[in-house]
Amino acid sequence: MTINLNEDSAEALLIWFRVHGVSYPWAGSSDSLDVWGIWVSEVMLQQTTVAAVEPRYRSWMKRFPSPEALAAADEEEVLREWEGLGYYNRARNLAVAVAEIRTAYGGRIPEEPAELRRLPGVGEYIAAAVASFAFGKRRAAIDANGRRIAQRLSAREIWDKELETVFRSAVEELMPLENPGEMNAALMQLGQLVCTPRSPRCGDCPLALCCLARLEGRQESIPPRRRQEVIQKKTRLAILYDGGRILMRKRMKGIGKGLWVFPAESEIEGLEKWWEPAGELSEQIHAYTRYREVLQPRIFRRNDERGTAPVIGLPDTNFFPLEKLQELPMPTAYRRISGQVPDILNYL
Numbered sequence: 001m002t003i004n005l006n007e008d009s010a011e012a013l014l015i016w017f018r019v020h021g022v023s024y025p026w027a028g029s030s031d032s033l034d035v036w037g038i039w040v041s042e043v044m045l046q047q048t049t050v051a052a053v054e055p056r057y058r059s060w061m062k063r064f065p066s067p068e069a070l071a072a073a074d075e076e077e078v079l080r081e082w083e084g085l086g087y088y089n090r091a092r093n094l095a096v097a098v099a100e101i102r103t104a105y106g107g108r109i110p111e112e113p114a115e116l117r118r119l120p121g122v123g124e125y126i127a128a129a130v131a132s133f134a135f136g137k138r139r140a141a142i143d144a145n146g147r148r149i150a151q152r153l154s155a156r157e158i159w160d161k162e163l164e165t166v167f168r169s170a171v172e173e174l175m176p177l178e179n180p181g182e183m184n185a186a187l188m189q190l191g192q193l194v195c196t197p198r199s200p201r202c203g204d205c206p207l208a209l210c211c212l213a214r215l216e217g218r219q220e221s222i223p224p225r226r227r228q229e230v231i232q233k234k235t236r237l238a239i240l241y242d243g244g245r246i247l248m249r250k251r252m253k254g255i256g257k258g259l260w261v262f263p264a265e266s267e268i269e270g271l272e273k274w275w276e277p278a279g280e281l282s283e284q285i286h287a288y289t290r291y292r293e294v295l296q297p298r299i300f301r302r303n304d305e306r307g308t309a310p311v312i313g314l315p316d317t318n319f320f321p322l323e324k325l326q327e328l329p330m331p332t333a334y335r336r337i338s339g340q341v342p343d344i345l346n347y348l
């Protein structure tokens with residue numbers, strides 16, 4: 001199997017990038033790039049769109065401008081700052097990695113991809129991206145955009161080890177000696193702006209002449225689309241309000257580990273007995289992995305006439321003053337719900 005990338009097409013790609021490439025806050029000329037910023041942005045961009053990353057990146061870098069600043073923060077602060085990006089393991093891994101950098105590398109971010117890969121959460125892609133963008137190493141960083149482009153250039157429906165090896169060596173051979181990361185950035189942006197998953201704009205593509213899928217008229221069907229079943233569910237949430245404080249539950253496992261949420265009505269022992277409904281908040285959609293969960297929140301007030309304090313019967317919970325909710329890390333949909341709580345309490 002071959003890929004028709006040659007010096008002319010590589011040159012055309014770089015020229016296209018210099019004219020049409022978008023400048024992101026984490027990009028710049030190679031000598032002004034900040035290693036920490038590059039690493040953070042690449043971790044954020046895995047599984048999250050550029051549009052969602054941009055504002056969160058600025059805020060994160062303001063709060064944690066260096067690995068040392070992150071290493072000094074506690075986990076709740078780190079997760080709070082990651083809010084809106086999802087897949088919170090990435091933030092936890094970053095925090096563990098900066099601690100390792102301090103102990104194993106004297107606080108210096110390693111340059112070699114093999115060393116970078118030993119850090120938690122750093123796979124082949126992030127190692128290559130950091131090594132090429134920040135340290136000028138000729139390493140191809142192949143993300144989902146690069147894989148799609150490679151499949152179309154070779155008209156291959158599947159991405160496998162053989163295609164990866166051929167594409168990787170073609171890209172690395174054609175990377176410029178000076179600022180090789182520019183080739184990685186150009187491929188990523190070509191995938192974001194031109195060779196898009198649907199309706200690729202082949203007429204504007206600098207690689208059109210060497211693209212087999214386009215020559216065969218198969219660019220729309222490569223790679224084949226996978227249909228993923230979405231699992232719908234509904235959850236009624238109980239927002240228990242007691243003397244100015246709200247009950248929250250901390251998730252102790254799963255993808256939302258460490259985040260605080262409102263408990264489900266079904267989780268509260270004796271809900272009807274000890275608490276009385278006091279109002280409904282608007283539904284919110286909580287989408288994660290294959291799930292689309294409709295959250296239906298209701299506020300409940302302590303039923304004072306019942307006397308004795310109710311037993312919640314749920315571990316890892318705590319009543320927090322309303323103003324403290326701002327500081328707790330929460331999934332985005334729960335954050336939206338918490339934003340509605342003060343309004344409705346004004347009417348109680």
Ligand code: SF4
Nearest residue numbers: 195202205208211219
């Ligand atoms: S010619 Fe079309 S399908 Fe081929 S790489 Fe360019 S945009 Fe993608």
